[in-house]
Amino acid sequence: MIEPVALNKGTPGEPCPIEAALDVIGTKWTFLIIRDLLIEGTLRFSDLLKGMEGISPKTLSLRLKELEAKGIIGRKVYPEVPPRVEYTLTERGRQLEGIFIELKRFGLTLAEK
């Protein structure tokens, strides 16, 4: 049985869990970075750059560092020449999959007439 989840802002004095979630992933680029990592599993910096239409290296770098600091993604550097850096979701980051499934579900309803 699926545990029902009632929407609310949290108990009085407590932070709203929906806001807490949005503090972690609540911007456009952050969503798209996580989307790509959920789909591909592991990606290099340049692959992320190519996969997201319109993002600049600077912005991608900033968002990746934020997500790493929040424990959503991991960063692994391979000491090679040329350098290689791979990004993956952490266990916590993979908990975000349900949100993206629902986003896709909703996005598909938009395409219906």
Add this chain to the structure above:
Amino acid sequence: MIEPVALNKGTPGEPCPIEAALDVIGTKWTFLIIRDLLIEGTLRFSDLLKGMEGISPKTLSLRLKELEAKGIIGRKVYPEVPPRVEYTLTERGRQLEGIFIELKRFGLTLAEK
């Protein structure tokens, strides 16, 4: 049985449904407006204003008009003095509930140690 949803960016040449969804609800204030309407059902302008810490009337007004134009919320004006305006989710807007349930679920996992 729940239909499985595979994450992907959509078929080649097609828009990514996740991006389509984010185009509709992808900003901080937009999320919080919909959250409040999902919880409360119907809200007046001033109630939305009070429910969201930090938003200004101008910003709220702009976001509400965007959401109305996208068919997510409905706006009803009562010709009274003083005027009363109520906002509710449309049928399309209520389709967003699954996203918020998953956001809450994730937000609660953040609180766990």
Add this chain to the structure above:
DNA sequence: CGGCATCCAATCGGATACTG
């Protein structure tokens, strides 16, 4: 009450150039 108009500050983010 529920806005809109104006002004302005802060943040976001792209373009370009450079480096280990």
Add this chain to the structure above:
DNA sequence: CAGTATCCGATTGGATGCCG
């Protein structure tokens, strides 16, 4: 390749004042 540094334009959004 994987960034960082600088510059600058665009966007967001708060403060204030006015109005039906």
